[in-house]
Amino acid sequence: MSKVSTQKNAQQSLGAMVYEQILAVIMDGTYELNTKLPSEAQLCKEFNVSRPILREALARLREDEVITSRRGSGSYVIKKPDSAVLQFSPISSIADIQRCFEFRSNLEAEAAALAAERRTDKQLAAIVSAYENMNDANASNKLATDEDFAFHLAITDAANNHFYRNVLELLEKSIKGGINITRNLSLLHPESRLQLVQEEHQIIVLAITEGDSAAARSAMKNHLNNARIRMFEGAPRERE
Known part of the structure; x- marks a missing residue:
């Protein structure tokens, strides 16, 4: 170097x-x-x-x-930022997790755009299945870190460029760390918080289903940027 x-x-x-x-x-x-x-x-x-x-x-x-x-x-x-964040991650790892969200917002936005253009029926079915698995997990009040990661992985598969999946797999630990924090914090909020997150996922699915690459790119970027910001919202004050 x-x-x-x-x-x-x-x-x-x-x-x-x-x-x-x-x-x-x-x-x-x-x-x-x-x-x-x-x-x-x-x-x-x-x-x-x-x-x-x-x-x-x-x-x-x-x-x-x-x-x-x-x-x-x-x-x-x-x-x-609410101190609840520190229940799920030490302060020493927060900068890396936030920058991972930042990196993902660009990488996965392009993967989603390509998925809208290139996905096969089988790949679309896998994305929809992963989305429904998150719905089921939310209904059971589960953390759903694995289901959330599987959803994003299914979209990179549908981009039909193996480098996108390879990068997500290399970053799996960091990505799941960020998902774990944001989903734990969402469980401390009213149910509407999880519904909001799932609506963001749904918008991504619809854009890919309709073959709208620009909408898919925008929806994924918006979702990951929102997730980065939500990480610092902590628990609702009335719970303290």
Whole structure:
């Protein structure tokens, strides 16, 4: 690996660490909801990192809708992730899980678009069956991590390009980790949360069934981006 690549990977790793450190202090209330974060200079000093590394961490927090930047004013906390998230994943793995969702939203969106164009009747039947298996699991109040993963895998099969399935299989542990968190959190919400998630799956199925590649791409991207954001919604406040 070149020196430039090594330095870039090290910066990305440090950026992930600072992302998680800032997230942790937001979650514990050090930086309160609807308040301004310290200046970049102060944050660099507090976390002992350079400004580029800090800015990478802040960019990730903006992407995850935890903070927002106001021109000429600084960064503000707009979401305090619920501590329920930590019941299902340690803070040290959250950055990777969020970036896995981000990666999947692009990869699987294209797989869904290809599936709409290329799927066979047998492959469509497999997608529908996987969708119905999730319905059955939801009705039984099951976690359904395996059923959810099988649904996404069936769509990559229908793309008829084995590289999509290969990538999902390589990422199975990370993908299931993210699914496990979001589905556990959904079970802490009213039934409408699981219904919302399943409606997103249904929209994907319908687009693939109708052969609408643009709609399939959009539906998959929307679903995975929503899943990434839902990870920080935690449990409903009235349960606390």
